[in-house]
Amino acid sequence: MESRVLSRATAFSSSLPNLRRLPRDSPNASFLSVKPIGAVADGGNLIWGRQLRPSLCSPALRKDTPLRPCLAAASSPAEGSDSAGEAKVAPVGFFNKYPALVTGFFFFMWYFLNVIFNILNKKIYNYFPYPYFVSVIHLFVGVVYCLVSWAVGLPKRAPMDSNLLKVLIPVAVCHALGHVTSNVSFAAVAVSFTHTIKALEPFFNAAASQFILGQSIPFTLWLSLAPVVLGVSMASLTELSFNWTGFISAMISNISFTYRSIYSKKAMTDMDSTNLYAYISIIALIVCIPPAIIFEGPALMKGGFSDAITKVGTVKFVSDLFWVGMFYHLYNQLATNTLERVAPLTHAVGNVLKRVFVIGFSIIVFGNKISTQTGIGTCIAIAGVAIYSLIKARLEEEKRQAKAA
Structure with a gap:
């Protein structure tokens, strides 16, 4: 099961008894480590002086590969969201959204x-x-x-x-x-x-x-x-x-x-x-x-x-x-x-x-x-x-x- 980073961890963990928080010194704690956006190890791209995250649809990411939580995931999930704990994708800029134009x-x-x-x-x-x-x-x-x-x-x-x-x-x-x-x-x-x-x-x-x-x-x-x-x-x-x-x-x-x-x-x-x-x-x-x-x-x-x-x-x-x-x-x-x-x-x-x-x-x-x-x-x-x-x-x-x- 994929790990989620939630701001209301206590309430969420109480509703799902099978899930428990990992201690910091646990060997699996590195699984939740947050890397800076655009880190070289993650293949971040440098475009016009701004670093961009690697796309979530990259072929390198399989369905069975756990997703690292991004910094935006630390905030409270928006109301009405189907998957409350999922990381939100940053809005696409005009230059990237309409390249032909x-x-x-x-x-x-x-x-x-x-x-x-x-x-x-x-x-x-x-x-x-x-x-x-x-x-x-x-x-x-x-x-x-x-x-x-x-x-x-x-x-x-x-x-x-x-x-x-x-x-x-x-x-x-x-x-x-x-x-x-x-x-x-x-x-x-x-x-x-x-x-x-x-x-x-x-x-x-x-x-x-x-x-x-x-x-x-x-x-x-x-x-x-x-x-x-x-x-x-x-x-x-x-x-x-x-x-x-x-x-x-x-x-x-x-x-x-x-x-x-x-x-x-x-x-x-x-x-x-x-x-x-x-x-x-x-x-x-x-x-x-x-x-x-x-x-x-x-x-x-x-x-x-x-x-x-x-x-x-x-x-x-x-x-x-x-x-x-x-x-x-x-x-x-x-x-x-x-x-x-x-x-x-x-x-x-x-x-x-x-x-x-x-x-x-x-x-x-x-x-x-x-x-x-x-x-x-x-x-x-x-x-x-x-x-x-x-x-x-x-x-x-x-x-x-x-x-x-």
Whole structure:
């Protein structure tokens, strides 16, 4: 018979004469020992800094296994309860009760912030064409946000040492170079065209994996990249806003982010994604400041700032720079947090849909005129990215299942 912990032990024991309390020094007294919730020996899980009890429906618990009483069982049983002495299960939080709804909200906010960032970023370039300086502002606002978050303990700052710093520097340098060249492209050509060129990023990733990392890329994966190359080529030939500065900058951005992925694999660490992205942002900011001073410093001092203030006013100019930096940091942070919550296949679909959203909204907001061939090429490129992402996600899932088996 299973043991119960009751607050009215005397009354209960008198009504059931066959049951008696065990003395503390009895060998069976350990049966009633109470362990802290989430103890390591009980397999407690640590989720978002809160320890949770192992589920009572765990396969490890058989019907003939006695249940250890939890701390809540020491209180008086609720009236009308069918089993007065049973431990009450703690209420399930919203995040655990509706995981699909929470993940959907994360996706929505990721897309929303990304679209707002791209639109506001392009509007700034229309009256302040200094992408190096704007790139520094993006990172600077994000770094300030991270420092404030650390100061209030949300999240708690992870420690940094020299070994981890050496590992993160190559990742941050590639991140900085890719970020700056992306902004140079955004300033030079239409947002939709830059994102169309950046659809080639999977091609560079596959090439780097094959020829740099020595990984074998299946033929089907290479074949799925053919529509991407074809679509980008078609869109580039008839793009009305085409210029070589925008095209080459977007291509350099693709290469930079490819190397960032390579170094990121070598920089696997136990640090959480929020702290990791904060440290990368700090290093990237330090890297971006010298080029901004060298390439745009003299022009900014001569009339860059004054011209922008004359066109839109000081308040709007400063607020635009602040908000574009906030949107940049928040959408990147939300992207990381969102993709951690989903499977590789959902990750792949999410990335493709994000690019579709950005291209579509940028065309609507800015009224960019595109030729029929550019539109068809863009659709072909995005479809190719979708096919590639789905195939790659399935291959990764098969590898994961094989390792688990």
